[in-house]
Amino acid sequence: MDLETITLGGGCFWCLEAVYEQVDGVTAVESGYSNGQVIAPTYEQICGGDTGHAEVVRVQFDPHRITLREVLEIFFVIHDPTTLNRQGNDVGPQYRSGIYWHEPSQQAVIDEVLVEVNRANKDRVVTEVAPERNYSRAEDYHQHYFARNPGQGYCAFVVAPKVDKFRRTFAARVRR
Template sequence: MTIETITLGGGCFWCTEAVYEQVDGVLSVESGYSNGQVEDPSYEQVCQGDTGHAEVVRVRFDNERIPLREVLEIFFTIHDPTTLNRQGNDVGTQYRSGIYVHDAQQAQVAREVIAEVDAASGGRVVTELQPETNYWRAEDYHQHYFANHPGQGYCAFVVAPKVEKFRKTFRARVKA
């Protein structure tokens, strides 16, 4: 087993977390805040947009069961990498599209995948690629949010369709 961690910002972390919790080969998913300037920010601070943090998920996966390239292909399928600081009705720098890498090899794979997605979108990808810095785990109530609140309005109307899109597009990658 080769365990790797990648940090991904694809808008609201509830959406991204809900998908990756269902991916075969993913060992754990943690919602958090990354690449901002404030130490240990709260959700309220991040939502105000002045900490510089993105809402992210840290994805721990077995690279022998699912390679990073596929982790990133899922990422680019479940969010819109062409809208700057926005995913749907969620607007602000905290909702930016970002890949926050943990080593040079991840950066190389991410550059390749970003280039492919950018070419397919006509050069509109705005996903930032940076080393992960100043990461903080989100509050406990944000962890496993969709699993714990599937009937909540945002979950039913925003998160659930993203999970369903993943399940249809990547059938072979859904956990048994």
Template sequence: MSPALETITLGGGCFWCLEAVYERVRGVAGVESGYANGQASRPSYEQVCGGDTGCAEVVRVRFDPAQVTLRELLEIFFVVHDPTTPNRQGNDVGTQYRSGIYVHDAAQERIAREVVAELNATLGGRVVTEIEPERHYWRAEDYHQHYFANHPGQGYCAFVVTPKVEKFRRTFANRVREA
């Protein structure tokens, strides 16, 4: 019998990119795009993009730890986004695009801090990823859910999301969920 599913919340730029990657990871049971760790209540996409809500674009990843560990999920996270640029991923600029690991318990925080420390040792202390408890989470609007799957030819998806999905597939071929 498999243990209960766990949830981790990650912010690494546009949530469409992370959602598209994690939906392809073996052991991930579900991915939901949303907004977290700001002060706004029930913010809209337009409000979050305005940069005044304090919210980050995030994905909540539900996973089976018997199939994929939190460490493995974080290793994927750090390959598919740049953890060294504050409040920016590519052309997406603003606090809503910050790098963050929003934990749900003390064990997750310990693992996240270990992985970030290891990465910092490799990158000379340049990692800016924040590690905080998840707070004030709000599910994004329906049209953001499964965005890449529903709009693979859309410009942003073709030129930004697709390369991240391909990088995941090349780097973690053993983690890719079979179609």
């Protein structure tokens, strides 16, 4: 099976992970840290905002079932790509909007989708686009966080509404 991988940053990785784990055609989702200067940073270091990393999810998908374009369309609906270094109350460079590609061929699709998203938004998109570099997997307790902690305050009030928005907007893409 030929799988593709893209790494996405759109605020807290718990939100993105919770959505992409429900997307038909996505085969794996992993929370992590990417595109910073520190090798193998800890969550505490990331929270300080000094490592340069973004909280991200690595999304592995089957391009025969869902295209990169569709993965990105979901991404742009479930977060605000027009706010620099923040998503809601989460503030800092670790919460930036970013698309980190794995194959140079992905950049053309990313560029096309960004043009469309910019055309549709009155505010300019500030999403960083770069090759993925210096990625490290987040600690085990961050993996599948929403699935394991749906009643936790942040999950109930921040993550769940994003999952609901995905399920309403992309009903045909929800894994059965």
